[in-house]
Every structure is written in C-alpha cells, then in structure tokens.
Amino acid sequence: MRLSRFFLPMLRDDPKEAEIVSHRLMLRAGMIRQSSAGIYSWLPLGYRVLSKIEQIVREEQDRAGALELLMPTIQSADLWRESGRYDDYGKEMLRIQDRHERDLLFGPTNEELITAIFRDGVKSYKDLPRILYHIQWKFRDEIRPRFGVMRGREFLMKDSYSFDLTQEEARRSYNRMFVSYLRTFARMGLKSIPMAAETGPIGGDLSHEFIVLAETGESEVYCHSDYLAMQSPGEDLDYDSDLAPLVKTWTSQYAATAEMHDAARFESEVAEAERVTARGIEVGHIFFFGTKYSEAMGAKVQGPDGGLTPVEMGSYGIGVSRLVGAIIEASHDEAGIIWPQSVAPFDVGLINLKAGDAETDEACEGFYTQLQNAGFDVLYDDREDRAGAKFAAMDLIGLPWQLIVGPKSLKAGEVELKERATGARHSLTFESALNMLTNAGVGEVGVGA
C-alpha cells in the first residue's frame, strides 16, 4: 500500500477527550474515530489490526474444535422472555421496536439465541459435545463508556457456547476453551493470566477471567510470580488429550483481581518475594452455568436410557475490539504504538527519505515490489515530506520494521532496517535486509509460543 493513496488521518496533538494511552494513540494514528459515546468507526489502519486479531481468535477456536456460525445483532424479545432475562437485564440492554411495534433488542450476548438454535437442532446425546461460537458486534448500554475501545458500548466479541450431557463432560469443554485462550493471547504477544472469578449458580471453580498485565490496566491484580514465567501451550497441543493437568498448572497458584482478592490468603500462600501486585486488563472471561438456560428454554437431549436431560452449558467470551486497546496498553513507548508482528497492520514500513529524487524513487519502487513479491505486507511512505515527519509517522503507527531508504545509504549500496520495538538499526544491502526479515518470521502466520 502506498501511503499517498491510503486513508490515514493522523493527528499531531492529543484529542482532549482521550485519557488513556491506547485511546490517544488509536485516535492519533488514525485507527478509529468516535461516532458517539462508546461507539467508534474503525478506519482502515485500525480495521486491519482488528481483523488480524479476529483471525487469530478464529484460528484458535477452530483448533480447539469450536464451530463458527453467525447470529444476528438484532434479537427478538420473546426469546429473552423465555429465559426470564428480558426483565432482569436492565437498562444496559438496548430495546427497540420495529414498524409493527414488536419488541426487539440489540444483543448484549447470545445465550438465548444459541440455546434456541441448539434446542431446535439437537435431540440426541450422540450429537454432544458441541462448542459453537461467533464473532459479532454486541451492544451494551454501559452507564459510562470510557477509555476508547476498552469500554465501548458497541464492541466486537467472540462468544462461544458449549453443550454437554454431563457436568464432567462440560468441564472438558471448559478446559478446551481455557487452554485455547492461553494460546490465543500468547499469539498476540500478550501475557495472560487466568484468575478465579465469581462462580455461577453451580459454584465450584469453573469461572476464570483472563487478565493481561499492563501498567495502565484498569484493575489491580495479585498473583504468584510463577505465572510470569509460564509458557503457553504450543502448537503441538492435542486438544483431544486430557487437558486437566495443564489447566491445573495454570490455576494452582494464587491469582486474583481486586474484587476476589483475599489479602490474608495471598500472604499465607505466596512467599513475599514471589508476590506480584500489578495492573491488568480483562480480555477474556469463561464460565460454566449448567442448565440455567437449557432448563428454562427446554433444550433437552435424549440420553442412552431414553430419558430427556437438559444440556450442561458454558459460555466463553473474548473482547476482540478491546484487545486492540489492550495490546497497545501493553506495548507502546513515547513515540507511539509497537505492534507485535502477529497483529501489525502492515509487516514493513518502507520509508522513501527523498521522494521526488529520481534515483531514490526508482530504488524504492524496486524494493517495494520485491518486498511484496517476498510475501510482505508493505506500507510505502512515498509522500513528499521531510524525513523527520516520516520517521515520526512510522513510529506512531508502530509497524514492527522500517526499511529506510535515502540517497546517502543508497550511495553506499545499502539500506537501513530498523526494528521498532528495540530501536535497533542495521545498515545492510537490500538483499540482506530481505533475509533478515524472512529469518525474523515476518509475514508468516504466527503460531505462538
């Protein structure tokens, strides 16, 4: 993509409404624009990142055996009356009417709809277990939206729903999602820590929030330092194996958000040197809720004995749009965003330091073509602007690599390759730069730790 033909409205000054760093940087880098409180348009640069995150989430769900579908944003109120939540949900739910004055709502979540779909399609225990998911826009009329996309009213969420015959089997579905979440966040360059959350009506230990550590995170979290060193499960993970030991490893040490924190327990269970107190962002939440909806809505299957049993269900959410903000919170510096390779809007930024100069232009055009042929997604800054302005813009939007091309280095037969995260610069031939990028795995589909 040529920057001269791209749509990238960058701002030099911070918009005054943006308090936290991710919000400021997303506005300045031309990723989003606010439409109204808590509702945003995603501009091309931001949409690229959102799509990449969405794709990683999708791949890891598929890998875990979940099946993608797509449910509508608008739902009928009747369904919610079946579960009893139409009256319970409160003002957070946006209620609307169609031209026939039928009650509709903009879905804040999809338990009712998915339960109805499942109920109508599955009658036998032989069709269990199943995990269904979709990635769809939700609307929750938050009392006070804030922090840009971190707490919007409209947000993109991945929500999965599991259906099992027994609680024991439901736990296996839960474990699948648990493990897949570790992989999902790791692939985005995030260190996520599962923390015990408020348990549902069934009780037990089947609810976890996945917290990403970030200095600017919204809530305070307490955990054992072991979590910081734990490696997320790799690509060789077999989802059909017994995942319980792995889940146990990730839940055996103390980890709690401020709401669940028990200072006395923390101090007795964790040695002082191993206590970590940090700030974090909730990017995922999984929980088991048993037969709450299947009972109320009659989602039953026939067991081997011929009897009807309400299915055991769980739901599993990832805040896809929130993750964009969370990644920035976890990865930025004074100059701007530092994208992990896996979610970067482009792989490489090609900077023409002297656009308009015949030789430099010609060299850049050649490099641009060769980079693309090598499979890299390139943003080519071909604008006639000063070097400083281009460096600042490229640092702001945070592409992981910058290929800097100017008359001086060209004269020496070289280009300069800069790594955004470290600031390290290498003067080398274009061919060597190409090799370096290839060796760094740029442009490959990241498969995580």
Next chain:
RNA sequence: CGGGGCAUAGCGCAGUCUGGUAGCGCACCUGCUUUGGGAGCAGGGGGUCGCAAGUUCGAAUCUUGCUGCCCCGACCA
C-alpha cells in the same frame, strides 16, 4: 443515576468576566528555498462560535431551556 467540567475550523486552544463585523498554533492548498528525526519565508482556503428561545440598535460574549461530549463513583468483554 449522583458529583464535577467542557462545547469557537480536521486537532489543540485564545477571545466570554467588561456585548460592537471571529483569532492563534498545527494540519490543508500554491510558490520559492530546504531535505537522515515533526523545516523556513510568502501567499491562500476553511467556522450560521452545539441547538433553540429571550434581552439589546447590536450576542461567541448576558438570561433561560435543551442537546452532545469528557472526568470521578456503582456495572461490565
């Protein structure tokens, strides 16, 4: 919903107290000079001052009502 604040050009702001033909910086357009970390000079375009009513010869400025947005708290991916 309770408390606080803001609304003037794409972004950041001054002007409002004390009414008198709307300004600055950045960004944008043109030209010249410049060109390896947000250039300089000159010229230029862009705003019914959030909306509505009122007071007044005259309202960005005073009065009243409304709307939108932000921040602090309880809620949440």
